[in-house]
Amino acid sequence: IGADGITMDSGAGAVGFSQSSGSGNQVNIILSTSQAWTNNSNAGLFLNDLGSLNLGGNTLTFTGSGSGQFNITGDISGSGGSIIKNGTMNLTITNNTSSGGITLNNGTLTLGSNTALGATAGTFTITGGTIAIGATTRTTPNGNAQKWDGDFSVSGNGQTWFTGPG
Numbered sequence: 518i519g520a521d522g523i524t525m526d527s528g529a530g531a532v533g534f535s536q537s538s539g540s541g542n543q544v545n546i547i548l549s550t551s552q553a554w555t556n557n558s559n560a561g562l563f564l565n566d567l568g569s570l571n572l573g574g575n576t577l578t579f580t581g582s583g584s585g586q587f588n589i590t591g592d593i594s595g596s597g598g599s600i601i602k603n604g605t606m607n608l609t610i611t612n613n614t615s616s617g618g619i620t621l622n623n624g625t626l627t628l629g630s631n632t633a634l635g636a637t638a639g640t641f642t643i644t645g646g647t648i649a650i651g652a653t654t655r656t657t658p659n660g661n662a663q664k665w666d667g668d669f670s671v672s673g674n675g676q677t678w679f680t681g682p683g
Contacts, residue, residue: 636659
């Protein structure tokens with residue numbers, strides 16, 4: 518993926534990167550520069566069963582004006598790599614060991630697991646938007662530093678979000 522990133526415009530169908538059942542083949546994406554992935558459609562970009570998404574020391578910005586989503590259930594890694602969530606669409610993160618932190622500026626960030634916020638070194642900055650914890654109580658055990666710089670909401674079907682090692 519080049520420096521221009523990925524853009525899905527209105528009317529685009531879903532895009533998926535996944536491993537075939539039992540094939541052993543994995544999709545490994547390594548960012549060589551900071552980039553934006555944009556979803557202006559009503560469809561989703563899915564990185565399921567991904568071998569890895571290595572941010573390196575780069576910033577990956579997820580943005581878009583559509584009602585579509587980004588769903589990353591594979592491993593996200595990268596020393597110093599960070600994630601920025603802009604736009605109205607939903608971003609779901611599951612397995613994250615990157616250390617550069619996550620910034621939620623707008624839209625919904627769904628914590629798909631207890632490790633969604635990344636390594637201990639990464640700060641979780643919130644300037645707006647919604648944190649969705651899903652149908653399961655979440656404990657973010659890494660004790661990520663948090664910086665709350667704006668109004669936000671937490672949704673979770675009556676579930677609880679514990680932000681420390683519990």
